[in-house]
Amino acid sequence: MAKQKEVSFLVVGGGIGGLTAALGIAETGRSVHVLEKARQFGEVGAGLQLGPNTTAILDRFGLMDEISKYAVFPKRLVLKDAITGEELSDLDLGSAFLEKYKHPYIVMHRADLHKVLFDACEVNPNITLLSNQKVKKVEDLGEKARVTLEDGTGYLAEAVIGADGLWSKTREMFSNDQPVCSRYVAYRGTVPMDEIVERGGTDVDDVLMWIGPYLHLVQYPVRSGKLYNQVIVFKSFRYKEGSDDWGTPDEIEEHFGECCEAVRHAVFSYISGQRRWPMYDRNPMENWSSGRVTLLGDAAHPMLQYLAQGGCQAIEDAAYLTNMLHKHGNNIEQAFLSYKQERFPRSSRVQLTARLWGEIIHANDNISILLRNELLKNRNSDDYSYVDWLYAKRY
Amino acid sequence: MAKQKEVSFLVVGGGIGGLTAALGIAETGRSVHVLEKARQFGEVGAGLQLGPNTTAILDRFGLMDEISKYAVFPKRLVLKDAITGEELSDLDLGSAFLEKYKHPYIVMHRADLHKVLFDACEVNPNITLLSNQKVKKVEDLGEKARVTLEDGTGYLAEAVIGADGLWSKTREMFSNDQPVCSRYVAYRGTVPMDEIVERGGTDVDDVLMWIGPYLHLVQYPVRSGKLYNQVIVFKSFRYKEGSDDWGTPDEIEEHFGECCEAVRHAVFSYISGQRRWPMYDRNPMENWSSGRVTLLGDAAHPMLQYLAQGGCQAIEDAAYLTNMLHKHGNNIEQAFLSYKQERFPRSSRVQLTARLWGEIIHANDNISILLRNELLKNRNSDDYSYVDWLYAKRY
Numbered sequence: 001m002a003k004q005k006e007v008s009f010l011v012v013g014g015g016i017g018g019l020t021a022a023l024g025i026a027e028t029g030r031s032v033h034v035l036e037k038a039r040q041f042g043e044v045g046a047g048l049q050l051g052p053n054t055t056a057i058l059d060r061f062g063l064m065d066e067i068s069k070y071a072v073f074p075k076r077l078v079l080k081d082a083i084t085g086e087e088l089s090d091l092d093l094g095s096a097f098l099e100k101y102k103h104p105y106i107v108m109h110r111a112d113l114h115k116v117l118f119d120a121c122e123v124n125p126n127i128t129l130l131s132n133q134k135v136k137k138v139e140d141l142g143e144k145a146r147v148t149l150e151d152g153t154g155y156l157a158e159a160v161i162g163a164d165g166l167w168s169k170t171r172e173m174f175s176n177d178q179p180v181c182s183r184y185v186a187y188r189g190t191v192p193m194d195e196i197v198e199r200g201g202t203d204v205d206d207v208l209m210w211i212g213p214y215l216h217l218v219q220y221p222v223r224s225g226k227l228y229n230q231v232i233v234f235k236s237f238r239y240k241e242g243s244d245d246w247g248t249p250d251e252i253e254e255h256f257g258e259c260c261e262a263v264r265h266a267v268f269s270y271i272s273g274q275r276r277w278p279m280y281d282r283n284p285m286e287n288w289s290s291g292r293v294t295l296l297g298d299a300a301h302p303m304l305q306y307l308a309q310g311g312c313q314a315i316e317d318a319a320y321l322t323n324m325l326h327k328h329g330n331n332i333e334q335a336f337l338s339y340k341q342e343r344f345p346r347s348s349r350v351q352l353t354a355r356l357w358g359e360i361i362h363a364n365d366n367i368s369i370l371l372r373n374e375l376l377k378n379r380n381s382d383d384y385s386y387v388d389w390l391y392a393k394r395y
Numbered sequence: 396m397a398k399q400k401e402v403s404f405l406v407v408g409g410g411i412g413g414l415t416a417a418l419g420i421a422e423t424g425r426s427v428h429v430l431e432k433a434r435q436f437g438e439v440g441a442g443l444q445l446g447p448n449t450t451a452i453l454d455r456f457g458l459m460d461e462i463s464k465y466a467v468f469p470k471r472l473v474l475k476d477a478i479t480g481e482e483l484s485d486l487d488l489g490s491a492f493l494e495k496y497k498h499p500y501i502v503m504h505r506a507d508l509h510k511v512l513f514d515a516c517e518v519n520p521n522i523t524l525l526s527n528q529k530v531k532k533v534e535d536l537g538e539k540a541r542v543t544l545e546d547g548t549g550y551l552a553e554a555v556i557g558a559d560g561l562w563s564k565t566r567e568m569f570s571n572d573q574p575v576c577s578r579y580v581a582y583r584g585t586v587p588m589d590e591i592v593e594r595g596g597t598d599v600d601d602v603l604m605w606i607g608p609y610l611h612l613v614q615y616p617v618r619s620g621k622l623y624n625q626v627i628v629f630k631s632f633r634y635k636e637g638s639d640d641w642g643t644p645d646e647i648e649e650h651f652g653e654c655c656e657a658v659r660h661a662v663f664s665y666i667s668g669q670r671r672w673p674m675y676d677r678n679p680m681e682n683w684s685s686g687r688v689t690l691l692g693d694a695a696h697p698m699l700q701y702l703a704q705g706g707c708q709a710i711e712d713a714a715y716l717t718n719m720l721h722k723h724g725n726n727i728e729q730a731f732l733s734y735k736q737e738r739f740p741r742s743s744r745v746q747l748t749a750r751l752w753g754e755i756i757h758a759n760d761n762i763s764i765l766l767r768n769e770l771l772k773n774r775n776s777d778d779y780s781y782v783d784w785l786y787a788k789r790y
Contacts, residue, residue: 356762360766367758367763370751371758371763371770375770378773
């Protein structure tokens with residue numbers, strides 16, 4: 001056997017979930033190693049949205065001052081019909097929202113959030129960040145857990161948290177289930193805000209979601225309002241299993257050609273066909289904790305992004321895991337079990353609701369569209385009843 | 396040429412629309428003949444619902460006292476999910492409704508309404524009722540109009556109103572369009588109320604509409620509450636053009652077997668498979684008046700019954716036609732044209748909305764059902780905004 005290092009807590013994956021978990025574990029007085037497979041810690045993707053369920057946690061970890069330097073505090077979450085351009089409903093994120101939830105709704109660049117978390121980890125004496133660590137296998141050994149890298153390096157840890165995302169290696173310890181392909185793909189375009197404003201962009205302070213048959217466009221500002229983040233998502237009708245030759249950029253025109261002018265302008269001016277993001281989730285899986293090993297974030301409950309809760313749920317995981325580690329002291333198995341028991345139903349609900357919401361926003365038959373739009377138009381800006389289950393949660 | 400009788404106004408069809416029109420024409424001081432093809436005047440079918448847009452007219456014609464002897468004044472219009480049994484929404488037909496619309500919502504047996512109209516026509520010196528008159532052809536002759544019967548009898552009339560229903564002969568003067576088959580069929584069952592109450596029937600004072608995928612059941616009391624009227628409607632998956640061998644009674648079990656207990660009880664205890672009612676409407680047709688000939692009721696705008704407006708719209712036609720005959724005096728062409736110009740947009744809207752409402756109540760995919768039920772559940776009992784366009788109209 002090659003080198004085997006003994007460590008206390010070990011987090012597999014140095015993304016947003018893994019780093020937040022590391023901060024939480026460190027808060028309980030434990031030493032924690034974070035293994036990142038990439039050469040450098042970092043984040044791919046562009047913007048992310050953080051509801052008050054999450055900003056409350058980031059505040060608790062003392063990160064909101066730093067985050068506020070990069071975040072944008074949008075005034076409204078607006079749903080518009082991508083075909084007609086009509087505004088269907090909006091959710092007030094201003095004073096009424098803040099009064100109700102006490103913590104803000106923010107949007108920011110993923111890289112900015114990651115940097116804040118990374119910096120906080122780096123200066124934390126309990127946290128060791130290790131990059132270029134390609135995990136091959138995770139084993140629960142009863143009193144210990146072992147993580148083996150592709151290069152043969154072994155870590156013998158008191159506990160392992162698999163925060164290694166959609167394609168999690170740690171998850172293989174629990175299941176041989178596979179990601180479920182939604183047949184939807186995303187393309188992104190993040191451009192300087194100056195360019196947007198010069199060309200007459202409006203409502204740039206809002207989170208805009210334009211919804212249409214089999215497609216949507218999301219737009220919001222990031223990086224203190226200096227950048228404008230835009231993502232399109234559409235369903236490919238040319239899906240081929242085991243192939244990447246579907247949802248290719250040439251399908252963008254087919255899907256968005258019939259949209260209203262504002263959407264077409266955004267799509268054809270700013271969206272880049274360079275990087276294709278096929279969208280996956282998985283079915284909920286209950287047994288994600290066993291002995292000294294547990295999962296967190298996308299590794300535990302990967303979800304479609306339609307509720308903008310992927311990062312949020314990972315951060316909720318980290319917060320509740322921290323709570324349980326505080327509560328159960330040295331009984332790590334119990335902490336992990338209690339963590340999973342609380343987090344499984346909630347994260348599953350988010351997974352399944354994201355799928356459902358996807359079907360609603362992407363509705364393609366006239367009756368569904370009519371009913372949906374009517375329902376949305378009946379909703380008041382300060383009616384938080386549909387989102388309360390998500391945003392009112394506090395860990 | 397065989398016998399040719401000269402008459403003043405001639406109404407083709409002695410159903411609810413034709414008789415109401417005759418009363419209106421008589422009110423303007425004109426003599427009117429009503430030709431009914433059946434051996435006896437009468438009505439097929441069971442119950443009908445009359446909104447305040449219609450009871451206001453029946454009141455104006457002095458018929459509401461007599462009608463009230465047979466009608467039932469339901470407390471609520473209730474929509475329930477036929478599968479789960481859940482109540483989705485109700486519309487208060489009580490004091491709030493009456494205060495708003497000044498006239499009641501009533502339900503009654505079609506035969507009872509027809510009898511009240513028939514009796515009023517019979518005693519009216521301006522009205523002549525003729526049965527066993529099978530119309531073959533209607534012609535506009537400029538200053539006159541001619542109606543030719545199958546037996547060769549001819550009527551030379553000052554004006555002809557074709558109130559001869561879905562399969563109207565008069566309509567052939569305007570169009571060779573055909574009824575559109577919805578592939579839905581209805582079966583009915585009208586049973587003594589005692590039997591319903593004995594067997595534990597509840598909410599028998601309400602109009603209940605149970606809605607489910609490709610099906611619905613309507614239940615309400617008629618004949619002063621002595622009879623309980625029940626109608627099921629479902630879409631046949633065995634439709635064959637030009638055949639009657641679809642939507643047959645053996646399909647009832649397939650459709651209603653998965654419904655909740657209350658619906659199954661109603662369907663399997665009370666609905667009779669003896670008479671099958673395939674459901675037709677037609678596309679809106681604008682040119683239904685020409686010179687001295689016009690159409691009225693189903694002959695002009697046959698509609699699916701999902702808004703319960705077939706009889707109501709025929710009565711609205713009769714009322715507005717009466718108004719125009721009062722207004723335009725001897726200029727019958729102008730009266731008919733003004734009548735059509737007012738009535739075409741409104742009746743077309745009802746036709747098309749009935750189709751749409753049919754698609755909504757018969758929604759069969761999970762998303763549509765979810766959205767519909769959510770929308771319905773959000774509606775308050777005293778929210779008349781969805782029905783106001785129908786019920787607030789006064790002629």
